[in-house]
Amino acid sequence: xxxxxxxxxxxxxxxxxxxxxxxxxxxxxxxxxxxxxxxxxxxxxxxxxxxxxxxxxxxxxxxxxxxxxxxxxxxxxxxxxxxxxxxxxxxxxxxxxxxxxxxxxxxxxxxxxxxxxxxxxxxxxxxxxxxxxxxxxxxxxxxxxxxxxxxxxxxxxxxxxxxxxxxxxxxxxxxxxxxxxxxxxxxxxxxxxxxxxxxxxxxxxxxxx
Ligand code: PRP
Ligand code: URA
Numbered sequence: 001x002x003x004x005x006x007x008x009x010x011x012x013x014x015x016x017x018x019x020x021x022x023x024x025x026x027x028x029x030x031x032x033x034x035x036x037x038x039x040x041x042x043x044x045x046x047x048x049x050x051x052x053x054x055x056x057x058x059x060x061x062x063x064x065x066x067x068x069x070x071x072x073x074x075x076x077x078x079x080x081x082x083x084x085x086x087x088x089x090x091x092x093x094x095x096x097x098x099x100x101x102x103x104x105x106x107x108x109x110x111x112x113x114x115x116x117x118x119x120x121x122x123x124x125x126x127x128x129x130x131x132x133x134x135x136x137x138x139x140x141x142x143x144x145x146x147x148x149x150x151x152x153x154x155x156x157x158x159x160x161x162x163x164x165x166x167x168x169x170x171x172x173x174x175x176x177x178x179x180x181x182x183x184x185x186x187x188x189x190x191x192x193x194x195x196x197x198x199x200x201x202x203x204x205x206x207x208x209x
Contacts, residue, residue: 002171003178007043012036012182016160020198026207030083033132033160033205036182037087040158044128044180045091070154071095073125077102077143078115080201084130084158098122100129100143109192111139116146123151132201134162134181136192137169144174160201161185163194 015032018024024032051068054061072095076082085097101115119125129143140157147155155177157170162181165188170179185194193199203209 002175004167004171004184005043005178005180006184007040007180007182009039009043012039015039016182016198019160020196022199024204026204029204033083034087036160037084037130037158038090039087040180040182041088041091041128044156044158048126070124070126073098073119073122073127075100075118075122075127075129075143075147077129077131077139079103080133080205081129081131083132083201083205084160088128088130088158095128096122096125098127100146102139102142104135104139104192109136109138111142113142113146118147118150122147123153125152125154127152127155129155129157130159131157132160133194133197134159134166134170134179135188135194136163137166137173140166140170141173144170144177148174156180161194161197163188163197 015036019029019032048067049069050065052063053066055064072092074085074088074095075098076085078101096119098118102111102113105112134140157177158180160182162184187195189195
C-alpha cells in the first residue's frame, strides 16, 4: 500500500493559506507555489540513501557524505505541475525534467493526453511527478500509468492539495506510489473541484481566467 505523507509544517500551511485566498494574484500565487515545492521537496527527499566520499578540506582529508543511488527526474503534469518544478530544481539542480500534458475534459472530467516528452533514461531514475491539485485522481493515475509503461518503477507523487476521492484512487490504482501532500481537503463539488481547495490552479498560475 502506498503511503500518504501530509507535510503540514507551519511554514507550508501559512503559505498555502495565502494561496487559497481568492484575492491572491498570479505573481504571489506562483512564488508561494515555488516556495512550497522546495519545502515539500526537502521532506520528500528525506530518505534518499547516502554514501561515503573521501574529500580534502582546506584543513585535512576526511570522509563526508553524498547522495547515492538513483538520479532524479521531475515530471510536471501540464500545465499546473510546472509551477512546482523550479522549487524542486533549486533543491536538485541536476534533476532532469520531463513533461506530461493532460487536461480534464470539462464535461466528463476525464483526462485527455496531448503531450509526453520524457528523459531518455527515465526508467533508471527516481521520478517525482508534480501537480498541485489531486481532485478525482484521473490525471495523476494516467500520468503514473504512462511512466510505468516506459519502465519507471520508482515514482513519487507530489501535490499541494488532495481530495479524499483522488487519494483513494491513486492508492487503489498505484499502490506502489507514495503521495506527498500539503493538505487533505474535504471533498469534491459537482464540477469535480476541490472544496475548499484554491480554485483552478492552472488559471491562477498563468492568469488565463
Ligand atoms: C488540473 C490539475 C490537475 C487536474 C486534477 O488540471 O492541475 O492536473 O486538473 O484533476 P483530476 O485529479 O480530477 O484529474 P487541468 O485539467 O485543469 O489542466 P491545466 O493544468 O492545464 O489547467
Ligand atoms: N483542478 C484544479 O485546478 N482545481 C481543482 O479544484 C480541481 C481540479
